[in-house]
Structure formats: structure tokens, C-alpha cells
Amino acid sequence: MPEITEETVKKISRLANLRLDADETARFTEHLEKVLEYMRKLNQLDTTGIPQTAHALPKQNVWREDQVLPGLDRSEALAGAPDVRDDCFRVPRIIE
Amino acid sequence: MDLHEHSALEIREGIARGKFTAQEVCERVFARIRDWDPKFRIFLASDEEGAHSAATEVDRKLAAGEPVGLLAGIPLALKDNLCTSGFPTTCASRILEGWRPPYNATVVERVKAAGAVLVGKVNMDEFAMGSSCENSAFFPTRNPWNPECVVGGSSGGSAAAVAADLVPLALGSDTGGSIRQPAAFCGVTGLKPTYGRVSRFGLVAFASSLDQIGPLARSVEDAALLLSVIAGHDQQDATSTDLPVPDYLLRLREGVKGLKIGLPREFISAGIQPEIKAALETAQKVFADAGADLIEVALPHSEYCLAAYYLAATAEASSNLARYDGVQYGLRVSGDNLLEMYGATRAAGFGSEVKRRIMLGTYALSAGYYEAYYKKALQVRTLIQRDFEQAMTKCDLILTPTSPTTAFRLGEKMEDPLTMYLSDVFTISANLAGLPGISIPCGYSLEGLPIGLQLIGRAYDEETMLRTAYAYQSRTDWHKQRPAMEETK
Numbered sequence: 001m002p003e004i005t006e007e008t009v010k011k012i013s014r015l016a017n018l019r020l021d022a023d024e025t026a027r028f029t030e031h032l033e034k035v036l037e038y039m040r041k042l043n044q045l046d047t048t049g050i051p052q053t054a055h056a057l058p059k060q061n062v063w064r065e066d067q068v069l070p071g072l073d074r075s076e077a078l079a080g081a082p083d084v085r086d087d088c089f090r091v092p093r094i095i096e
Numbered sequence: 097m098d099l100h101e102h103s104a105l106e107i108r109e110g111i112a113r114g115k116f117t118a119q120e121v122c123e124r125v126f127a128r129i130r131d132w133d134p135k136f137r138i139f140l141a142s143d144e145e146g147a148h149s150a151a152t153e154v155d156r157k158l159a160a161g162e163p164v165g166l167l168a169g170i171p172l173a174l175k176d177n178l179c180t181s182g183f184p185t186t187c188a189s190r191i192l193e194g195w196r197p198p199y200n201a202t203v204v205e206r207v208k209a210a211g212a213v214l215v216g217k218v219n220m221d222e223f224a225m226g227s228s229c230e231n232s233a234f235f236p237t238r239n240p241w242n243p244e245c246v247v248g249g250s251s252g253g254s255a256a257a258v259a260a261d262l263v264p265l266a267l268g269s270d271t272g273g274s275i276r277q278p279a280a281f282c283g284v285t286g287l288k289p290t291y292g293r294v295s296r297f298g299l300v301a302f303a304s305s306l307d308q309i310g311p312l313a314r315s316v317e318d319a320a321l322l323l324s325v326i327a328g329h330d331q332q333d334a335t336s337t338d339l340p341v342p343d344y345l346l347r348l349r350e351g352v353k354g355l356k357i358g359l360p361r362e363f364i365s366a367g368i369q370p371e372i373k374a375a376l377e378t379a380q381k382v383f384a385d386a387g388a389d390l391i392e393v394a395l396p397h398s399e400y401c402l403a404a405y406y407l408a409a410t411a412e413a414s415s416n417l418a419r420y421d422g423v424q425y426g427l428r429v430s431g432d433n434l435l436e437m438y439g440a441t442r443a444a445g446f447g448s449e450v451k452r453r454i455m456l457g458t459y460a461l462s463a464g465y466y467e468a469y470y471k472k473a474l475q476v477r478t479l480i481q482r483d484f485e486q487a488m489t490k491c492d493l494i495l496t497p498t499s500p501t502t503a504f505r506l507g508e509k510m511e512d513p514l515t516m517y518l519s520d521v522f523t524i525s526a527n528l529a530g531l532p533g534i535s536i537p538c539g540y541s542l543e544g545l546p547i548g549l550q551l552i553g554r555a556y557d558e559e560t561m562l563r564t565a566y567a568y569q570s571r572t573d574w575h576k577q578r579p580a581m582e583e584t585k
Contacts, residue, residue, distance in 0.1 A: 009455070016414060016458040017421070018451055019439035028455055031513055035456060038514055039403045042472050045479070052474035053481055055305045055335075056291040056530025062334040076198040080425035089423050094434050 004033040099124040101578075104170045104264040104318040111169040112158065118151035118169030122213055125171045128262050129215070132581065136238045138256045140176050141184050142216035147171070150213045157211075166325050168211030173257040173266040176217040177224055178309070179298040180204055187300050188232035189222045191445025192426045201298025202333065203267060203309050203326045210325045215263060218253025222447045223417065224274055224302045226250050227519040230510055231449045238506070239282060240579040241545055245503040248278030248519075254312045255282035259579060265322050266312045271302050272405055273499075273523025275310045276535035280498035280548025283537045285319045285565070285575060286312045288523075290555045291530035292337035294323075295330030303412035304335075306405075306527040315575055316536065316566040320344035323558060339556055347559055348566040352386045355564060357551075358393035358491030363522060368500045375539030375547045376497055379568065383495070386567045393487040393494065397479045398525065404480065405524040406517060407460050407473035414457030420445060452513060477528050484529045488554055493564055496522045498535040498548035526552050536565050537574040546574075 009029045013020045020028065074087055083090040099121055102110065111118050126144050133139050154169040174180065177187045179197035181204075186192045200208070208214065221231035229252030230236040237252050239245040240260040247256045251268025255278035258266050268275040270288035279286025287310045294309045301307060311322035324345065329338040359380070364373075380390055422428035422441035429444045431437035446454070460469040487494065499519055509516040526533040531552050538549040549568075553561030569575050 004459075008459075012455050012459050012462065015462060016454050017418070017435065017438040017442055018446070018454060019443040020451070021443075024448075024451065028452060031452060032456060032459065035406070035514055035517075036459075036469075039407055039469065039473075042400055042403050042407075042476055043468075045397075045400065045476060047472060047475035047479070050475040050478050052471060053477040053528075054474055056481070056528070057335060057337070059292075059335065064331060072198050079198060080195050082422060082426070082428035091423055092431065092434050092437050 002033045003036060004029055100128055100261045102264065103315055104167070104313060104321055107170050107264060108168055111154065118154040118213060119148070121169055121171060122147050122151035125215055125263060132260055132262065135243065136240055136256055136260055137235050138218050138237050138253045138260065138262065140186060140188065140217050140219050140234060140253070143183060143214060146183070147213045147215045154211050154213070165210030166321065167207055170212050170265055171215050171263045172207055172212040173215055173218045173254060173263045174204065175220050175251050175254050175266070175268045177220060177269060177300040178204055178267060179300065180217065183217070185217065185300070187223050188220045188234060189445065189447065189450070190233045190427060191420045191441070195425050197298070199298065202295040202330045204298065206326050207267070212265070218257050218266065220253055221250035222450050223300070223413070224250040224269055224271055225413070225449050225453055227273070227277055227516055228504070228509065229253065230506065231447060233447050236506055239503050240581055241283060241503070242543070244505055245545065246281065246506055248281030248503060250274040251286070251312065252278045255279050255284055255286065258282070258284045258312050258314055260581060261578065264314060264318060267309060267326070268312050269299055269307055269309050270527065271306045271409060272527050273520040275312060276523050276533055276548070276550055277499050277520060279312055279535040280546065281503040283546030283575070283577065283579070284312055284314055285316055285534065285536050286310065287319050287323060287534040287558070288526060288532060289323065289327060289558055290532045292335050293532070293556065293558065294326050295333040295336040297330055297332035301416040303409040304416065305412060306409055316562055316569050317345065317348060319534070320348060320562050337556070342559055344559060344562055348563050350563050352383065352388040352564050352567045355388045355493065355560070356491040357383055357388045357390050357564070358487055358494045359390060360395040360398065360487070360494060360496060361392050362395050362398040363496045368497060369502060369541070371539070371541045372497045372500065372502070372547050376549060379538045379549050380495070382568055382571050386571060388564070391491055393491055395483045395487055395525070397476065397483050400476050401480055401525045401528060402517060402521055404473040404476040405528055406456070407469050408477060408528070410453045410457030411460045411470050412457070414454045414461065417450070417454055449513070480525055481529045484525070484531060492554065492560055494552040496550045496552070498522060498550040502541045502543070502545035502547060522550060531555055532558050532561055534561055534565050536568060538572070539574055540577070
């Protein structure tokens, strides 16, 4: 049985806040199953005890002096927003 | 020689010596853009006014005897995922159409300060996701060597702009081969620096642990020049490394005598176009004649690179691209409530490949699958890194083809994501291991399409990689061949 069904794709699309139409849902179901089937070749490797590399550099925390520097001013920060009111980003109502 | 045929260094020299002015160079660029861009569709937005005033400023400074920078008067194109203050930056996506960033990327600041003349923003695969430039939401770019073929991706516009002699220099970004593969497809030189060598501040993020900005040029020398300007620590990017930056032009001519070049036996596999295999064998002789020792090395986990890469990269992308929610910038499609608005905005704003990768990444990070996919991929990444550490104890550099094929036909791989992903099979390991890589032209197919070879170097040792690539270019003239664009006009 395939790992990816249309139900899985619908669930993932909700997690990703991505609305898919019926055609996309069908197509992605097929594509994801095919791609993941290829990805599962990683299971051929025994990785017990192998650490994870999330980043190519061995860096940990990077420190710097805490200097006060000017940031973006409010009008610049809001200039690209689709909807603004009273110097704030405006969004649909979230509390009924 | 016509102005547009000059290298970046020749242009700088010519302007400094008064042979021509920065304005003349700039006018020539825009004349060529008008002639050729309608055919190849390289630019998403050109900036004639801004370029003209930058060129005028270079000419004024020189006339007044004021100092000018390393890139004074050199025309340069930017991939459209590099933020340019007040100038559109779309990532070739509908979701950012019309957005004007409030600041410049650090690399943009640096090239401007060095006197470069920024001529505009060039096409790419949407959010740098793709290997052909066909995933641009606006239009695909066509290859100057054959307009029926793709330019490669994702920095396809950057490679094409250089290949078509519109500009001598361009900046691209490389997450899994996005500078090197289009450089190979378009017959130009493209370099991905060591992770951390160049600041990513102002580069719109795709996969933050893999992304790196780098130069595309017609020669190793010009690429070295541009790298000298953009490399170095930046407080705005905590992953940029605080190491001194050499003048990369200084030691280019030191040759390769005694250097050991490793040939990974795993990469000499089936699936490589025979002409590419043959070109690589010829290239090995060139390096050997130059005095390098060629040895066989092992990268035993090579066959797992692609799977590990696509899991790690899409997981990071699904998280990075969560910011496009219709609130702070870009597109908004209204909905009855906040979640409806998010869903509708992202449905309308993202193209098919971006959605596919967000889905794959979200799945790989989701409860129940995280261990099997994402964690597993990061463990395999460790094994791949160890392979390189091991191999690099025996050699100074690794030589591979850049891509298993030459440029393919437009539309050929669009409905088969996995085959498209395989286009990056030789380049992604350098991103996973954080190592520098360069692609340079090393021949042409029977059809006349460019072939590229890749050199992978040690971390932060771009110098050795550049002088090896330079040694090759000083013995060959593949990089000097130009596409016969007039014939296809």
C-alpha cells in the first residue's frame, strides 16, 4: 500500500497552509509517493549512532557587542504590506 | 574588439586608462539588452536609469582623480533573489510580484561600493527551486547556444546574461548546484564559495544551511575578481565566517604542479552523457600536463546525496517559506478568516514546484515521519561530509562533471520532478559538505552545447580551486568560444 494517499496530501496541505485544488491533490499524491520511494533508499544505510549534521559549519553561538543601531523605520517596514491601518499590519479578524 | 566582448578586468582597465568611459560601456549593455533580451528573456527588470547614474559617477570620479573601487564601471546583473533597496525583487514568484525591499543585500552593498554598474535583475527558477529556469512564474529563459534548450537553474538568468555577452559579471546563488549547473549549460564559469564565505544577508532564503551566493563570469579571473569583493565576514549574517579574505587574483598564476586531483570512482557511473565522459577524460590529461597528479578517491555515500539533499533542503524550505502569509509583504488573497487568507494567498502566489517542495518538506518534518526522513537525511549528511574529509586527506581537489547531461530541451523534464532533480547529482554534495565548487567549460557536445567540469576544493580554500581552474583555462580556449546568436536571431 502506498504511504502517500490523497488523505495524507490533504493533511499535509493543512499543516503547510497551502490550499490545493483537486487536480493538484491528485498530482502531488502521485509525485510525493514517487519521490519518497526514491528517498527511502536512505534506509539501506545503517545510521545507528551517527550524529546529525544540520549545518555545514561547526559553529555554535556567535556573540557580538550589544550595540544600539538604527533599524528600519516604521513606514519603511510597512511599505510592502498588503493592508495597513494605524501604523500596524492589518489582518482578518481572529477573535470572534 | 567590441566593447561587450571585453572581460570585466579589461573593462575596468579600459575605463581607468581612458580608452572608453563607463557610460559608453553602460550604453552598450543596454543596446544589447534591447537587441537580445526579447529573444532569450533573461531580465525580469532592468534598471537603465540606476545603471546610467552609477556609470556617470565612476566617470566623474576618474575625471576628478578620486579613487574608484575594484569593480569600477563593470556592468553586473543580479539574480532576482538578492534584495535591492527600492527596486523590485520577486524571486521569480507571483507572491513577491511588485515588492520593493527596504534594504540591500550585503553583496549588493559591496558590489555597489566597489563601483559596479548594476544593470538589473535576472530570471531564475521560482525561489531558486529548479534546474532549468522553467519554474519562473513569469517566463522561461532560453539558452544563447540554442534557444530551444533550457539555460539550467536556478541561476539561469545570471548564466545566460554572461553567456550572451550582455554583462561580463553576474551574481547567482547555489543551494544544490544552482550556480554551477547553469554555468555548465551556458558555457560560462560559475563558483559556489565555501558555506560562510559570503554573507547571505538579503538573499531570500531557500535552504539556509545550504544557500551560498557566488559569481558567474566568462573566465576564472573575472570570477576571482568578483569573489574578492563579495567575500568576508558580515555581522548581519551569523553564519558568515570571520576569516581574512585573500585577493583571489594574486595567486592565480602559481600553477598546479604537485597538486593532487581526486577522481571519485563513484561518479564515473552510467547515466553520464558519453560526450561529457569523453570531455572529462580529455580534461584530466590537461591537468596532468600542467603538472597535477590525478588519483582515484572514494566517496562511498555519493549515491545517497540526492535523497539526503532533497529531504534536508525541502524541510528547510517549508519552514523558510512559511513567512509568505500575505501579512508583511507581497501578495494577499482575501479570505473569510486568517487561515482562509493564508491558504488562498499561498495557493495563488506559489507555483507548482514550490508547492511540491513545501509539501515534501512539511511531510518530512511532520510527526511520525521526522525520524524516518529528516533525521535520517541529516545523519546521512554526516556520512557524506566524512567521505569528503577522508578523500581530502589524499587529494587537494576533486574533479567531476558538473552535470550528467548538457542543456536539455524546454519542457522535456517538466512533468517528471525526479529526473529534473537528477540534474544536480554531482553538485549537491558540495552544498551538503559546505565545500567550495567551481564549474568551467571543458568542451561541446556534437550538437554544439557546452559541457562543464567541476572542481570541489577544501573549505575556505577557494584560492587553490581558482588557480587550478585558471591553469586549465590558460591551456584551453573552451571558455573563449561564444554562441553564434546572430544565426538564431
